[in-house]
Amino acid sequence: MEKKLQILSDILRRNGYSITRPRSLVFGLLNDEEPQSMHDIYMRAKGKIDRASLYRTIKIFEQTGIAQRVYVGWKYKVELTDIFLHHHHHISCLGCHKLIAISEDEQIEKLIQELAVKHHVVATSHQLEVQGYCADCQLSQAVLSQ
Amino acid sequence: MEKKLQILSDILRRNGYSITRPRSLVFGLLNDEEPQSMHDIYMRAKGKIDRASLYRTIKIFEQTGIAQRVYVGWKYKVELTDIFLHHHHHISCLGCHKLIAISEDEQIEKLIQELAVKHHVVATSHQLEVQGYCADCQLSQAVLSQ
DNA sequence: ATAAAAACTGCAACAAATTTGCAAATTATC
DNA sequence: GATAATTTGCAAATTTGTTGCAGTTTTTAT
Numbered sequence: 001m002e003k004k005l006q007i008l009s010d011i012l013r014r015n016g017y018s019i020t021r022p023r024s025l026v027f028g029l030l031n032d033e034e035p036q037s038m039h040d041i042y043m044r045a046k047g048k049i050d051r052a053s054l055y056r057t058i059k060i061f062e063q064t065g066i067a068q069r070v071y072v073g074w075k076y077k078v079e080l081t082d083i084f085l086h087h088h089h090h091i092s093c094l095g096c097h098k099l100i101a102i103s104e105d106e107q108i109e110k111l112i113q114e115l116a117v118k119h120h121v122v123a124t125s126h127q128l129e130v131q132g133y134c135a136d137c138q139l140s141q142a143v144l145s146q
Numbered sequence: 147m148e149k150k151l152q153i154l155s156d157i158l159r160r161n162g163y164s165i166t167r168p169r170s171l172v173f174g175l176l177n178d179e180e181p182q183s184m185h186d187i188y189m190r191a192k193g194k195i196d197r198a199s200l201y202r203t204i205k206i207f208e209q210t211g212i213a214q215r216v217y218v219g220w221k222y223k224v225e226l227t228d229i230f231l232h233h234h235h236h237i238s239c240l241g242c243h244k245l246i247a248i249s250e251d252e253q254i255e256k257l258i259q260e261l262a263v264k265h266h267v268v269a270t271s272h273q274l275e276v277q278g279y280c281a282d283c284q285l286s287q288a289v290l291s292q
Numbered sequence: 293a294t295a296a297a298a299a300c301t302g303c304a305a306c307a308a309a310t311t312t313g314c315a316a317a318t319t320a321t322c
Numbered sequence: 323g324a325t326a327a328t329t330t331g332c333a334a335a336t337t338t339g340t341t342g343c344a345g346t347t348t349t350t351a352t
Contacts, residue, residue, distance in 0.1 A: 018299055018348050038338075050302045055339055062220075065240050065277060069217045074208070076215075076222065076338095081277070091267050094211045100265050107257055112276055119246050121237050123278035130258060131211060131227065132269035164319050164328055184309075196331045201310060222309090293352100300347065309338065317330065322323100 004031065004084055008066065015064045022049045026057045027066070031084065035070055035077035065124045072129060073099050081125035089128040095137025102130075150177065150230055154212065161210045168195045172203045173212070177230065181216055181223035211270045218275060219245050227271030235274040241283025248276075 008027050009019045017023075029044050030036065036044075042054055049057075058078055061067035067080050072090055074097060079085065089108070091100040108128065116123035154173050155165045163169075175190050176182065182190075188200055195203075204224055207213035213226050218236055220243055225231065235248040254274065262269035 016299095020300060020348070022301070051338090052303080052340075053301055056300085063240065068277065071215045071217055071222070076217070091262070091265060091269070093267070094209065094270065100267065102261055102265065111253055111257065112274075115248055116237070116276065116278060119237060119248065120281040121239070121246065121276075121278040122284055123237070123276050124240065125278075126274065126276040128258075128272065128274045130262065130267070130269050130272040131214065132262060132267045132271075135266040138268055166319065166329065168330070197309090198311075198332080199330055202329085295352085296350085298347105298349070301345085303343095303345105305341085307338100307340070309336100311336065312334085314332095315330105316332100317328105319326105319328070321326075 001031070007083065011064050011066055012060075015060075017060055017064070022053050023057050023060075025049060026054060026061070027080075030061075030067060030078065030080050035072050035079035037075055037077050041078065068125060068127065070127050070129070073097070083124065089130070091130040091132060091134075093134040093137055094131055095133050098134055100134065102128075147177070153229065157210050157212055158206075161206075163206055163210070168199050169203050169206075171195060172200060172207070173226075176207075176213055176224065176226045181218055181225035183221055183223050187224065214271060214273065216273050216275070219243065229270060235276070237276040237278060237280075239280040239283055240277055241279050244280055246280065248274075 005024065005027075008024070012019050012023070025045060025048055026041065029041050038054065038058070042049070042051060045054070058067060058069075061078075062069065065081055065083070067078050069076060069078055071077070073092060089102040091102060092098070093100070112123055112126050151170065151173070154170070158165050158169065171191060171194055172187065175187050184200065184204070188195070188197060191200070204213060204215075207224075208215065211227055211229070213224055216223055216225060219238060235254070237246040237248060238244070239246070258269055258272050
């Protein structure tokens with residue numbers, strides 16, 4: 001955690017932003033969890049940050065590659081980029097809205113690095129979302145479409 | 147296009163929804179374009195659909211795997227799933243917010259199918275977003291951090 | 293350490309995006 | 323074609339995100 005805070009400071013400073021209480025707070029809340037909605041974060045901050053500042057903070061985090069918005073589990077959420085998190089991807093089931101975690105996959109990461117090189121880009125983060133039907137829901141689908 | 151409309155009808159019907167004028171309209175608007183914001187779609191529909199119905203339609207499209215919401219180019223947008231579109235992925239530059247299209251990549255698609263099998267899922271669609279710095283912005287980054 | 297400058301926060305008001313209830317209209321069923 | 327079931331548009335409500343500004347915190351340069 002110490003190390004992460006150091007990286008956070010470095011990134012903010014390098015981009016000309018101050019490192020403040022509310023920003024560290026939000027970073028902390030994002031750190032140990034799954035993607036969270038703005039409302040989740042606001043609630044967990046328990047009055048220690050204003051809505052406006054929260055939104056401003058997330059915008060800065062986005063623009064500096066600290067966090068990113070994602071649409072996952074049928075909601076818009078925010079998560080730290082994979083600089084900070086041992087990230088994983090998700091499959092969301094169209095039938096029951098269940099989320100299935102895909103653990104870190106070397107092949108995917110490698111592929112993305114190749115893509116980045118091909119397009120002369122330094123890739124700092126990425127997200128992959130897959131939609132489909134889980135085993136349970138394949139059954140009910142099959143029944144429904146008879 | 148005829149074929150796509152057939153698939154659309156099938157999916158809606160199989161899920162117990164009627165196939166209506168506004169729904170076909172929205173599908174048509176989504177069909178020939180890049181991801182679009184709700185506002186884009188509403189505007190292009192030119193009064194032929196109410197905002198409420200548009201939102202209800204998109205929700206149904208999401209839940210039946212016809213369309214999906216994505217966060218791309220720093221905006222929330224909607225696009226058809228890859229059942230309907232020859233989709234591609236994006237790299238967004240954190241510096242200048244430029245979008246770089248990644249053309250369809252066999253390796254990615256194959257990898258996702260493998261993942262799906264491993265998790266006993268039938269994958270119907272997916273999105274991949276990559277963030278990073280384009281060639282131009284790598285330069286300015288380097289200058290800034292001196 | 294400390295004062296001045298710069299950046300940031302909270303508040304309140306605002307604007308945009310999304311949701312909901314309900315009567316009228318459309319689509320599906322027989 | 324008539325009836326039942328579903329969907330639509332409208333208006334109002336809610337939720338989500340933004341903005342201007344005075345006061346506070348952080349940074350910078352002593």
